[in-house]
Amino acid sequence: MHNSPEMPLDPLQVEANVVADLPKVVLHDHLTGGMRPSTLIELAAQAGYDGLPSDDPEEVARWFVEAGTAGSLPGHLEAFAHTTAVTQTAESLTRVAREAVEDLAGDRVVYAELRIAPELHVDGGLSMQEVVDAVVEGLSQGERAAGEAGHDITARLILSAMRDRDRTVEVAQLLVDNLPDNTDHDYVVAFDLAGPEEGNSPGRHAEAFALLRDNLAPVTIHAGEGAGLESVRAAVVAGANRIGHGPRVFEDLSASMDGIELQRLSGHIRDRRIPLELCPTSNVQTGIVDAIADHPFPLLDDLGFTCTVNTGSRLLSGTTMTREMMILVEVFDYGYTELFQLTCNAIESAFADLPTRERILDTLIYPPYLELTDQDGDGEIDPCEDEQPTIG
Secondary structure (H helix, E strand, O other), X not given: OOOOOOOOOOOOOOOHHHHHOOOEEEEEEEOOOOOOHHHHHHHHHHHOOOXXXXXXXXXXXXHXXXXXXXXXXXXXXXXXXXXXXXXXXXXXXHHHHHHHHHHHHHOOEEEEEEEEOHHHHOOOOOOHHHHHHHHHHHHHHHHHHHHHOOOOOEEEEEEEEEXXXXXXXXXXXXXXXXXXXXXXXXXXXXXXXXXXXXXXXXXXXXXXXXXHHHOOOOEEEEEOOOOOHHHXXXXXXXXXXXXXXXXXXXXXXXXXXXXXXEOHHHHHHHHOOOOEEEOHHHHHHOOOOOXXXXXXXXXXXXXXXXXXXXOEOHHHHOOOHHHHHHHHHHHHOOOHHHHHHHHHHXXXXXXXXXXXXXXXXXXXXXXXXXXXXXXXXXXXXXXXXOOOOOEO
């Protein structure tokens, strides 16, 4: 990783087809923001929904990327109205969840945390618990289907509450009720606060966060995407274990003759190793930066922040984990060493239990990277944990 001074430069030329086959971990992926265009069209027909711009999958895909590139978070979020409208039944939610796991597994994702806001899927008569049950069933089906296709993937679910609505306490309780200790499965792992940041601080939802703390429930909060440092600070104060997006933490950096210096908030996030769920393509679409080349990803990485790379909304961003990784390769000259470390960062920051993380790391992540670098014999990739052998 850039913040590992003893790390030699990666001697291997990074190739897209190799990256496509490397194990990946995604922590920030919106379930209804990653639907297949063909599925969206079919579900719209079944629901009698006529709001889609076209019934041609390619045109729908292009439209969503254009709509996602709204230049602001509220504009970006408007596109979700279409995907939400067609996922108001248990059958549609199960299908979308199953296909998401299959698609991610096809991109060689070995661990995925998908997120959904249950309160947005009750207009058809489902309860929020029924929404969760339907998605969990889809994740389970997706894991089995991926396994049959030869891909080992573990899927988990994050429940999002909308920060501009008044059901955060209900969603927090729903999360608590569905944590592994309180149910017969281990799919539901964390709470997320999502939606428009401006004017909707986590501080407005103190009761929900108190409930989550009392029940030792993991929390991630969208921050530093639609608003600046005040949003990031509020997320940290509320107890976020991870920051959803968070690139605008760079606004808390200052430059002097001595170099880049971290201020109080940025220093706290780095030193406490609060992970950033960065989504480069999405961050450009929402107007945080004008172009990928301006993204602070490599700067934050160099400074020692716990960075992870994610898809965000695959449909709206027209992206995959392979594409997001290749952006880092092509724009910021990342090598296999850096991609390996980002993958380690992600699995170590996952909300799954430690045995699950260790199994994935030891059996699914290490071996392909060992094989990759052994073919060259010159480069070294520092392991995620000291007790693991050096890759070389």
